[in-house]
Amino acid sequence: MAGEEEDRPGADATSALGALLGYRAYARRWVFLLVLSLLNFSNATLWLSFAPVADTIAHHFFLSTKQINWLSLIYLVASIPSGVVAIWVLDSVGLRWATIVCAWLNFFGSVFRTLPFLFIEIQDPFAFLMAGQSLCALAQTLVIFSPAKLAALWFPEHQRATANMIGTMSNPLGILVANLLSPALVKKEKDIPLMLLRNRAYIILAVCFGGGIGIFSSFSVLLEQVLCVKGYSNEFAGLCGALFIVFGVLGALVLSLYVDRTKQFTEVVKIGFCLTSIVCVAFALVSQLQGQTLALAAICSLLGLCGFSVAPIAMELVIECSFPVGEGTAAGLVIVLGQAEGLLIMVLLTALTVRRAEPSVSTCQDGQGPLDWTVSMLLMAGLCALFSCFLVVFFHTRYRRLQAEAHMSHSIQEDTSPEAADHEPRPAATP
Numbered sequence: 001m002a003g004e005e006e007d008r009p010g011a012d013a014t015s016a017l018g019a020l021l022g023y024r025a026y027a028r029r030w031v032f033l034l035v036l037s038l039l040n041f042s043n044a045t046l047w048l049s050f051a052p053v054a055d056t057i058a059h060h061f062f063l064s065t066k067q068i069n070w071l072s073l074i075y076l077v078a079s080i081p082s083g084v085v086a087i088w089v090l091d092s093v094g095l096r097w098a099t100i101v102c103a104w105l106n107f108f109g110s111v112f113r114t115l116p117f118l119f120i121e122i123q124d125p126f127a128f129l130m131a132g133q134s135l136c137a138l139a140q141t142l143v144i145f146s147p148a149k150l151a152a153l154w155f156p157e158h159q160r161a162t163a164n165m166i167g168t169m170s171n172p173l174g175i176l177v178a179n180l181l182s183p184a185l186v187k188k189e190k191d192i193p194l195m196l197l198r199n200r201a202y203i204i205l206a207v208c209f210g211g212g213i214g215i216f217s218s219f220s221v222l223l224e225q226v227l228c229v230k231g232y233s234n235e236f237a238g239l240c241g242a243l244f245i246v247f248g249v250l251g252a253l254v255l256s257l258y259v260d261r262t263k264q265f266t267e268v269v270k271i272g273f274c275l276t277s278i279v280c281v282a283f284a285l286v287s288q289l290q291g292q293t294l295a296l297a298a299i300c301s302l303l304g305l306c307g308f309s310v311a312p313i314a315m316e317l318v319i320e321c322s323f324p325v326g327e328g329t330a331a332g333l334v335i336v337l338g339q340a341e342g343l344l345i346m347v348l349l350t351a352l353t354v355r356r357a358e359p360s361v362s363t364c365q366d367g368q369g370p371l372d373w374t375v376s377m378l379l380m381a382g383l384c385a386l387f388s389c390f391l392v393v394f395f396h397t398r399y400r401r402l403q404a405e406a407h408m409s410h411s412i413q414e415d416t417s418p419e420a421a422d423h424e425p426r427p428a429a430t431p
Helices: 012-023 028-048 051-061 065-091 093-120 125-155 158-185 200-228 234-262 267-285 293-306 308-323 327-351 374-392 400-415 419-424
Strands: none
Touching: 028 065, 028 093, 028 125, 028 158, 028 327, 051 065, 051 125, 065 125, 065 308, 093 125, 125 158, 125 419, 158 400, 200 234, 200 293, 200 308, 200 327, 200 374, 234 267, 234 293, 267 293, 267 308, 267 374, 293 308, 293 400, 308 400, 327 374
16 A cells, blocks of 8 residues: 555554555555455365365276365365464565465466376376365465455555455355356366367457456446546436447347348357447547537447447357357356456556546546546557457357257258158068
8 A cells, every 4th residue: 555565574563654644555456456366266266176076086086085075175284384374474574475475376286286187197196186285275374364464554444344355255256166167167077177178269259258248347337437537427427328238239139130040150249349349449539538428329329239239149159169068157157257357357447547636527426536547448449459359360160059950950851851761671561
C-alpha cells in the first residue's frame, strides 16, 4: 500500500505509522491480490486432484489406495513444520519473496506430478507423484498465510476485509473445482494423460472464446463507469446495456438458424470475432467523447449483434472439435477459463485507470474525481483484436461430432437397405 516496499522486514511494526502518514494505495495491489488468489486456487486444486479419482489412479499406476491417500495426507503432515517456517518467512523475509517461493514450489511440484503421465517407462511413478505433492504441500502454508498480510500491508482499512476474503476464499474454490473436474476429466484410465490437453484446436478455441467471454463480462460490468465520466446518465448506460443484450439475442437466433442449415460453424465464428474487434475499437474511441448518444447506442447494438450472438455458435464449435469428450466437460472448461480471463481482464482494466484532476461533466456518483478510461478501453479493443487474429490464423478443425453422426447414419442405411436384405440367407423350406 505504501509508496515504498511494504513487504520488507519490520513492515508490520510501521504499519500504524504508515496509516498516520497517509500512504497511497496503488492500483497494482489488485494485481498482486489476483496473483496470490490464483496461487491459492491452484495449490488447493493440486491438493485434491487425485482424491476424487483415487481408484482410477491406483489402477493405472498399480498403486494401493493407501498410497493414493498419502498424496493428500502429505499436505497435512507438511503443514506442521512448514507452517512455522512460513510464519518466519512472511515476517522476516517479506511477502514478495514468500509469494515468489510459493509460485516456484507450485511450479516444480506440478512438473514432478506430470512426469509419470508423460513417460510411461518410469519405474516408480509414486516417487515422482509424492515428490511433486510434497513441494506443493510446502507451498501451501505460504499461500494460506499470505492473504491477511497482503490485506494489512497493501490495502486501506475500508478494503482489507474484502481483500482478505478474496484471497482466502480462492482456496476452497480450488477444492471445489478439483472435486468437480477430476471425475469429469478422468472417466477412464486412458483419459488420465490427456486431460483434454492434446486437442490443439480445442485449446486455441478455448483461449480465444474464453477471452471473448472475459471481455464481454468486463464490458457489461464497467459500462456505466466508463460512460458516466463523459456525462452520460445511468439511464443511458442501462439502455446501452439493454441494446447489447437484445441485439445479441436476435443475432444469435438468426445465426443459429443459418448454421443449422449450412453447418458453417468456423466461418461464422471467425467473421463474428473480426467484426466484433472493429466495433470494439469504435467503442474504445467514441466512448471517450461527449454527446455521442446515438453513436454509442448504435455501437453497443452492433457489439451485441456481432459478438454476443456468436456465443452459442462458438459453444457448438467447442463441442464439435472436442468430440467424443462429454459436452458438459468441454463447455464447462471453456466457461471456467472465460471467467478466469474475465477476472484478469477486469483487474487490468481497472488498474490502468487514473484520476482526472481537471473539472469535467462527470455524472459518476462515487464522490471522487472521475476516472480516465482511455488506456483501459484501448487495451480492451487490443485484446479483442488479438484474440480474433489468433483465432483466424491458427484455428482449424474438422467437425468430429457431425462426422461421427454421418458415419453412423450411413452404416444404419447400409444395414437396412434392400440389397443387404437380398443377400441374407433365406430360411429353408419346410415340408
